Amino acid sequence: MEVICRTPEGKLEVYLKGAPEVVVKMCSSSLDSGGGIRNLDETEQQELLNRHLSLAKKGERIIALAYRQIEELREYTGDFIFLGFIGIVDPPRPEAREAIAKCHTAGIKVVMITGDHPVTAESIAKDVGLANSGNLEIITGNELATLSRADLASRLKNPSIVFARTSPVQKLKIVQLFQAEGEIVTMTGDGVNDAPAIKNADMGVAMGSGTDVAREAADMVLLDDNFATIVNAVEEGRTVFDNIKKFIVYILASNIPEILPFIAFVLFALPLPMPVQLILAIDLGTDMLPAIALGKEKGEGDIMKRPPRAREEKLLTPPLLFTAYAVKGPVEAIAGFFCYFAVLFEGGWRFGEQLANNNPLYMQSITAFFSAVIICQIANVFASRTRYQSVFSMGLFSNRMVLIGIASEILILAFIIWNPSANLIFNTSPLDLRYLLIAVPFAILLLGIDELRKYLLRRNVSWVTRYLKW
Incomplete structure (x- = not known):
């Protein structure tokens, strides 16, 4: 960059700053320490450039300065007097x-x-x-x-x-x-x-x-x-993307035990195991806080050790849907039907027999089905806290919102089972505690299956990576 100035004596001078390798080549002389001007030959120009390189190797940003007196206003490209280098130290954070x-x-x-x-x-x-x-x-x-x-x-x-x-x-x-x-x-x-x-x-x-x-x-x-x-924003973005997937797989898993009762009702003429009001109690009640809590999960340990996802990768992928609908969902449905039939058979019910909605046995059976799904969803929210790492490596209290969500599930479940007003609204009935305990092994099974999936993913088992890595 050139700047033309007029001195107090009325003379014109042009001042030049720029890259040393350019400025030095434009100089034919230099200003010495005594204020005198001496000629620069090619050897001395090269010596100046070598000094510049020695400073540059230290990470300094170097600017060369030069000037000359002029007679008219125009651009000048030579015969400058070299003044010196400015070394700027701007260390990285x-x-x-x-x-x-x-x-x-x-x-x-x-x-x-x-x-x-x-x-x-x-x-x-x-x-x-x-x-x-x-x-x-x-x-x-x-x-x-x-x-x-x-x-x-x-x-x-x-x-x-x-x-x-x-x-x-x-x-x-x-x-x-x-x-x-x-x-x-x-x-x-x-x-x-x-x-x-x-x-x-x-x-x-x-x-x-x-x-x-x-x-x-x-x-x-x-x-x-x-x-x-x-970099922190990238990590946060990856964490948010992960947490959305966790939220989705948790929510979708309960769709299977909500859909299969209607299929069984139509195909096998069973008393409807899960009426609409209990489905709403899950979707709009028990699942809400745990799902929100999954959005508060911290990033897993390998969050910044994974390659970037492909540009075309979608949020809803076949492995995610397969995990929710073909792995977790069926376990919850089996748990629900097991508890449902346990109540019915113990009450003397036989296949083909119809039960009225206000029949105490029917009310107990749908309460058992509903309870089994909720208990499995409690295991599911724990399992969904991680995609690849073992959930046991995360720490029980690392996300207190999950514990609050689980507590809300238990309170809503208890309210629907044992509160008389809730019994009238949801057509439920007080349930013996042993029917709740029946569902616990299925919840443990669900958690165990997902832990096995994560273990095989960490071992890079090819078919698990292909079908179950979401």
């Missing part, structure tokens, strides 16, 4: 190294794009753990302009890349190159020159202290200007 390490384990590729000298960029990249000298790929702006599309695509596959001495147009080009390779690109920046790349990235992130143009172009603004915040 201490947490940047840990954040980049998290990205690597999470399958997220971190690429540095900077206008700094390649040596400075390499030093900073090593300092933050972006790469070591063995696998670091450094591409300069000049190389970027000359490489073919095929060569660029090949070099972009390197896990550790630094782009140095890049222009604003080249930053945009880099974003577009990664997108063309099918990558989902997040671009961060703070200056006006970063705005085009931020705007065109899949996710644009601007620093809170950045320019208005950068903030307007961004999808997200970091108020603390901290790269680690982006």
